[in-house]
Amino acid sequence: MTVATDFATVRFSTDDLPEEDRIPMWREHYGYTVLGVEIEPAEDALFQSSIVSRHLPGLNLVLGNLSAARVKRTREFLADGNDDVALLVNYTAAAVIAAGEREVVLRERDAVLIRSDEVTTFERFVSGRSLLLRIPRPILSPLVNDIDEVSLSHISGKIDALKLLTSYTVTLLDDNALTAPALARLAVSHIHDLVALALGATRDAAGAAQDGGVRAARLSAAKTYIMQNSGRRDLSVGTVAAHLGVSARYVQMLFEVDGTTFSAFLLNQRLMHAHRMLCAPRSRRRPVSSIAYDVGFGDLSYFNRSFRNFYGLTPRDIREAAAEEPANP
Structure with missing residues (x-):
């Protein structure tokens, strides 16, 4: 309990x-x-x-x-x-x-x-x-x-x-x-x-x-x-x-x-989902474009622009930072 x-x-x-x-x-x-x-x-x-x-x-x-x-x-x-x-x-x-x-x-x-x-x-x-x-x-x-x-x-x-x-x-x-x-x-x-x-x-x-x-x-x-x-x-x-x-x-x-707005809430959910996938070890070999499409984006340029506006970093930056973190014991 x-x-x-x-x-x-x-x-x-x-x-x-x-x-x-x-x-x-x-x-x-x-x-x-x-x-x-x-x-x-x-x-x-x-x-x-x-x-x-x-x-x-x-x-x-x-x-x-x-x-x-x-x-x-x-x-x-x-x-x-x-x-x-x-x-x-x-x-x-x-x-x-x-x-x-x-x-x-x-x-x-x-x-x-x-x-x-x-x-x-x-x-x-x-x-x-x-x-x-x-x-x-x-x-x-x-x-x-x-x-x-x-x-x-x-x-x-x-x-x-x-x-x-x-x-x-x-x-x-x-x-x-x-x-x-x-x-x-x-x-x-x-x-x-x-x-x-x-x-x-x-x-x-x-x-x-x-x-x-x-x-x-x-x-x-x-x-x-x-x-x-x-x-x-x-x-x-x-x-x-x-x-x-x-x-x-x-x-x-x-x-x-x-x-907020419906569009803003949906966009944030997709960006947070993409962030989790970029940080997940099992997704690190997947192209960024594939992740963007999987979370609901139809335009890669719009995804990259929105991601940087939301997190202040590019998807590549997030992925590289996650790869450098030590694995949890």
């Missing part, structure tokens, strides 16, 4: 533990302390779990894989007085969650809101992956029309707000994200916006979310798509807009509000 300070992530995996220590360690580090639950692993399967979690002001994120098991918040744990609510998003394989006489079957990408002040059971019959977003009730309640009414109601994974929420949340679990407290508070506010929309936001909260969480999540999704596809020479603002299901002008506006 790795633990970091401040707002950084905490990672846990049973793969690092002897089989006889897996369940006790899971209970100690997550069941009893972070989640406030008991666990009953399936008798006929090896217990496996891997978790990435992050505690932020007003938000606790837990992304985990779990083998077949029953997880239960029992009456004993209710004595802790925790009244948080949590949105549980089921990523893979079916799961069942129940409280009182109510039961919800979650298919892939479906979600449900659960309460920490009632006995609740979550059960997996095969290994699966899920995301938990725990929020203090006093923060979320004013943003939602009727938080008690939507508790343990099935939320379809096809809802746009839920799709934006899950894609945006995963980026917040990156170790390099939210290094400054101000950024962390802003991101948490965006998550609150998106959770409220997925549950049924009040009119005022829905309006504020369009300029807050929705815009931030779409910008994040646009950047992720560009980074994953920057090597495509046909990548354009229209391509990204079609992927997001919005207009090209809206995508341009997202980047403008962020203090």
Whole structure:
């Protein structure tokens, strides 16, 4: 298990533990302390779990894989007085969650809101992956029309707000994200916006979310798509807009509000990719022109000019400097 300070992530995996220590360690580090639950692993399967979690002001994120098991918040744990609510998003394989006489079957990408002040059971019959977003009730309640009414109601994974929420949340679990407290508070506010929309936001909260969480999540999704596809020479603002299901002008506006432009962000991604390739030992025999074309440039002169403007050195300079650096032991 790795633990970091401040707002950084905490990672846990049973793969690092002897089989006889897996369940006790899971209970100690997550069941009893972070989640406030008991666990009953399936008798006929090896217990496996891997978790990435992050505690932020007003938000606790837990992304985990779990083998077949029953997880239960029992009456004993209710004595802790925790009244948080949590949105549980089921990523893979079916799961069942129940409280009182109510039961919800979650298919892939479906979600449900659960309460920490009632006995609740979550059960997996095969290994699966899920995301938990725990929020203090006093923060979320004013943003939602009727938080008690939507508790343990099935939320379809096809809802746009839920799709934006899950894609945006995963980026917040990156170790390099939210290094400054101000950024962390802003991101948490965006998550609150998106959770409220997925549950049924009040009119005022829905309006504020369009300029807050929705815009931030779409910008994040646009950047992720560009980074994953920057090597495509046909990548354009229209391509990204079609992927997001919005207009090209809206995508341009997202980047403008962020203090840049679509073209500048795409250019920077291609240049940084080229820089990494020039420094990589396995690419040192490749012609600079080949690298330029691979990262998405169609004009070698434009690549060389842009690279020098960005780094203050030519591609050849960068390659020679990297070749002179001693290899890591």
